[in-house]
Amino acid sequence: SEEAVKIETTPELVSRVYDKLEANVAKFRKITNNRPLTLAEKILVGHLDGSDVYEPERGKSYVFLNPDRVALQDVTGQMTILQFAQAGLKRVKLPTTVHCDHLIQAKVDSATDTRFAIIQNNEVFQFLESACRKYGIGFWKPGAGIIHQVVLENYAFPGGLMIGTDSHTPNAGGLGMVAIGVGGLDAAEVMAGMPWELLYPKRIGVYLKGELNGWAAPKDIILYVASKLTVSGGTNAIIEYFGPGARSISCTGKATITNMGAEIGATCSVFAYDERMETYLRATNRGALADLANKHRALLTEDPEVERDPAKYFDQVIEIDLSKLEPHIVGPHTPDLARPISQMAQDVKKNNYLDSISVALIGSCTNSSYEDMSRAADIAKQAKEHGMKTPVSLQVTPGSEMIRATIERDGQMKVLQDIGANVLANACGPCIGQWSRPELKKGEPNTIVTSYNRNFPGRNDGRRETMNFIGSPELVIALALAGRLSFNPITDELTAPDGTKFKLHPPGQAPEVPENGFQNSRDVYVAPAADPDSVQVVIDPKSDRLQQLAPFAPWDGRDFEKLPVLAKTKGKTTTDHISPAGAWLTYRGHLDRISDNLLLGAVNAYNGQVGNGKNQLSGQVEPFPHVAREYKAKGIKWIIVGDSNYGEGSSREHAAMTPRYLNCAAVIVRSFARIHETNLKKQGVLALTFANPVDYDKILEDDRLSIVGLNDMQAGKPVKCIICHADGRTEEIELKHSYNSAQIEWFKAGSALNLMQSK
Numbered sequence: 001s002e003e004a005v006k007i008e009t010t011p012e013l014v015s016r017v018y019d020k021l022e023a024n025v026a027k028f029r030k031i032t033n034n035r036p037l038t039l040a041e042k043i044l045v046g047h048l049d050g051s052d053v054y055e056p057e058r059g060k061s062y063v064f065l066n067p068d069r070v071a072l073q074d075v076t077g078q079m080t081i082l083q084f085a086q087a088g089l090k091r092v093k094l095p096t097t098v099h100c101d102h103l104i105q106a107k108v109d110s111a112t113d114t115r116f117a118i119i120q121n122n123e124v125f126q127f128l129e130s131a132c133r134k135y136g137i138g139f140w141k142p143g144a145g146i147i148h149q150v151v152l153e154n155y156a157f158p159g160g161l162m163i164g165t166d167s168h169t170p171n172a173g174g175l176g177m178v179a180i181g182v183g184g185l186d187a188a189e190v191m192a193g194m195p196w197e198l199l200y201p202k203r204i205g206v207y208l209k210g211e212l213n214g215w216a217a218p219k220d221i222i223l224y225v226a227s228k229l230t231v232s233g234g235t236n237a238i239i240e241y242f243g244p245g246a247r248s249i250s251c252t253g254k255a256t257i258t259n260m261g262a263e264i265g266a267t268c269s270v271f272a273y274d275e276r277m278e279t280y281l282r283a284t285n286r287g288a289l290a291d292l293a294n295k296h297r298a299l300l301t302e303d304p305e306v307e308r309d310p311a312k313y314f315d316q317v318i319e320i321d322l323s324k325l326e327p328h329i330v331g332p333h334t335p336d337l338a339r340p341i342s343q344m345a346q347d348v349k350k351n352n353y354l355d356s357i358s359v360a361l362i363g364s365c366t367n368s369s370y371e372d373m374s375r376a377a378d379i380a381k382q383a384k385e386h387g388m389k390t391p392v393s394l395q396v397t398p399g400s401e402m403i404r405a406t407i408e409r410d411g412q413m414k415v416l417q418d419i420g421a422n423v424l425a426n427a428c429g430p431c432i433g434q435w436s437r438p439e440l441k442k443g444e445p446n447t448i449v450t451s452y453n454r455n456f457p458g459r460n461d462g463r464r465e466t467m468n469f470i471g472s473p474e475l476v477i478a479l480a481l482a483g484r485l486s487f488n489p490i491t492d493e494l495t496a497p498d499g500t501k502f503k504l505h506p507p508g509q510a511p512e513v514p515e516n517g518f519q520n521s522r523d524v525y526v527a528p529a530a531d532p533d534s535v536q537v538v539i540d541p542k543s544d545r546l547q548q549l550a551p552f553a554p555w556d557g558r559d560f561e562k563l564p565v566l567a568k569t570k571g572k573t574t575t576d577h578i579s580p581a582g583a584w585l586t587y588r589g590h591l592d593r594i595s596d597n598l599l600l601g602a603v604n605a606y607n608g609q610v611g612n613g614k615n616q617l618s619g620q621v622e623p624f625p626h627v628a629r630e631y632k633a634k635g636i637k638w639i640i641v642g643d644s645n646y647g648e649g650s651s652r653e654h655a656a657m658t659p660r661y662l663n664c665a666a667v668i669v670r671s672f673a674r675i676h677e678t679n680l681k682k683q684g685v686l687a688l689t690f691a692n693p694v695d696y697d698k699i700l701e702d703d704r705l706s707i708v709g710l711n712d713m714q715a716g717k718p719v720k721c722i723i724c725h726a727d728g729r730t731e732e733i734e735l736k737h738s739y740n741s742a743q744i745e746w747f748k749a750g751s752a753l754n755l756m757q758s759k
């Protein structure tokens with residue numbers, strides 16, 4: 001049907017989800033001999049595609065799932081929608097929203113920066129808005145807030161499954177949802193009604209007991225977990241938080257924790273449904289969903305045996321006594337470099353960290369709840385009572401317009417401003433490098449403290465020399481008041497302007513939701529059009545930001561004969577090496593323009609240089625994209641040869657689309673990172689591996705490669721490659737592939753989307 005779906009998470013939708021969850025879990029219990037189940041198991045099994053229920057192998061099997069909704073942000077959403085448009089459908093098949101949050105640069109203040117961003121990115125916002133209105137997608141305007149905060153406030157629900165084109169999508173796990181970050185093509189396919197494929201994750205359990213007290217905040221739980229698991233410790237695993245301590249944390253505090261599961265590489269993190277979630281659902285006008293969740297509580301929580309004996313049901317268990325947890329600070333440059341605040345001064349000395357803070361920032365999708373802002377304001381109020389202001393710049397990025405308006409009404413914003421805070425737009429801003437800092441000299445080292453989530457070099461302001469430390473919002477305010485990183489509010493005193501010394505008290509009990517309800521004062525949402533067919537999606541053909549996608553040509557049925565090797569990459573070749581980010585972020589919606597970044601970060605195995613290789617037509621060494629363009633202009637297809645785990649890193653589909661666009665026929669590697677391999681297959685590039693990995697060494701710079709017998713390509717059957725050396729010698733090698741018969745059809749059709757369109 002081409003009917004528009006309802007964007008809202010309606011009780012009807014949630015009832016349907018719970019019915020399927022119930023039925024699938026009942027079947028699953030039968031086949032697993034009634035063994036106790038964790039929450040993530042219930043939610044994943046409850047979303048299996050089709051009617052078959054089976055037990056997948058953790059960390060090994062791939063499962064097809066039916067998500068309940070999709071969320072896109074304004075950078076990744078561009079290519080997602082362009083790809084969706086290629087499927088030839090009139091409307092999205094499931095509730096989908098777009099959130100304009102990444103394209104607002106922090107420079108002056110909320111109003112000025114939002115206005116400027118709207119002018120600067122006008123055509124992108126216009127495109128997104130018109131496409132949303134046409135295809136039945138909810139559109140949240142620039143200034144509406146950050147994707148994950150807006151999703152938590154409006155759309156997340158316990159027991160649901162959501163995918164989003166942003167790595168912090170797991171934020172919705174704070175409201176009991178399995179919410180996972182994906183690449184744009186995955187999202188486009190799901191929007192078109194296809195199931196979504198996931199590596200069935202392993203399980204890590206975090207048992208929480210006791211209660212947070214003093215300066216310790218929910219943020220400190222995840223900072224502590226990150227220090228234990230490290231940045232890759234959660235890879236291919238769902239982290240489940242449970243135990244009495246979990247039920248003592250507010251819903252938004254839980255979301256802070258699940259948000260930052262991304263920092264340890266977790267597939268996602270999730271908390272079981274409890275009264276704190278009920279409180280949040282009711283405060284955000286979703287009482288009917290709370291009633292439904294109450295009725296299905298057993299489905300939305302782990303089985304009681306799991307809490308009693310977690311080691312039996314998880315691959316790994318971490319136990320934390322919240323009553324003993326100290327506030328933590330992590331950084332610089334990695335979120336797993338943690339220490340309790342009591343050790344910070346020592347670490348500053350030992351590592352020669354720059355003690356004086358240049359800027360303190362609170363907010364972002366991670367930490368801008370009503371509770372967070374109230375706790376931060378509590379500290380600010382104490383300073384204000386002593387006539388103090390922060391000696392350093394203090395910036396606040398509210399997570400949403402609803403939070404901004406509510407803390408304006410309830411006074412938290414005023415108190416923060418009274419101690420010197422500047423309120424930035426309800427957007428990502430300094431969290432994603434959208435931060436203008438003209439006052440800093442080039443290369444000037446400086447220390448910032450934030451309540452954000454990521455801190456790798458260059459993340460916040462594009463400057464690798466900025467050292468970023470992360471803590472809870474209340475701790476960041478305390479450090480901002482002291483102006484130095486080595487300050488410990490538990491033991492150290494501040495000096496008021498009149499010379500008196502005083503100590504800050506830990507923030508008192510803050511309300512998790514406002515007593516007088518949330519405030520919504522600005523019009524920030526655009527619903528799909530009542531008459532969607534009348535909406536034109538305009539893309540200026542002269543634009544360098546957006547470009548309509550044209551379908552890739554189907555395979556012509558002929559073997560690939562004597563193709564040149566554009567690049568043989570050596571060592572780590574991540575998707576960021578294949579399609580770099582940084583300044584290229586601007587061109588994510590323009591395939592031709594962004595193709596100029598092809599392989600600019602890859603190391604050439606022949607000359608050891610980065611981003612260039614020999615042009616077989618001119619004999620010159622030139623940037624890879626130049627060479628590829630020249631081959632394309634002459635109608636020459638070409639090949640990439642890669643090393644091990646080629647295409648690791650983010651699931652960025654541009655890393656598969658740009659080679660395809662510039663005429664890449666095949667990528668032959670020692671081994672693939674699986675998501676990139678699938679992306680190549682989906683875009684119609686032949687993804688092959690050396691049957692014998694040492695054959696990688698046989699490929700020389702001036703060789704031509706033929707891949708033959710393609711008409712007879714079959715699942716599980718290797719293909720033949722003939723290496724034609726420049727001196728006239730030839731060698732035959734075997735190449736393996738992991739195509740199944742359906743995927744071979746993608747290759748023949750030119751892409752998975754072409755095939756979908758033809759059906």
Ligand code: F3S
Pocket residue numbers: 101146147148166168364365366427428431432453
């Ligand atoms: Fe935006 Fe930073 Fe969150 S970029 S989505 S505020 S992680």
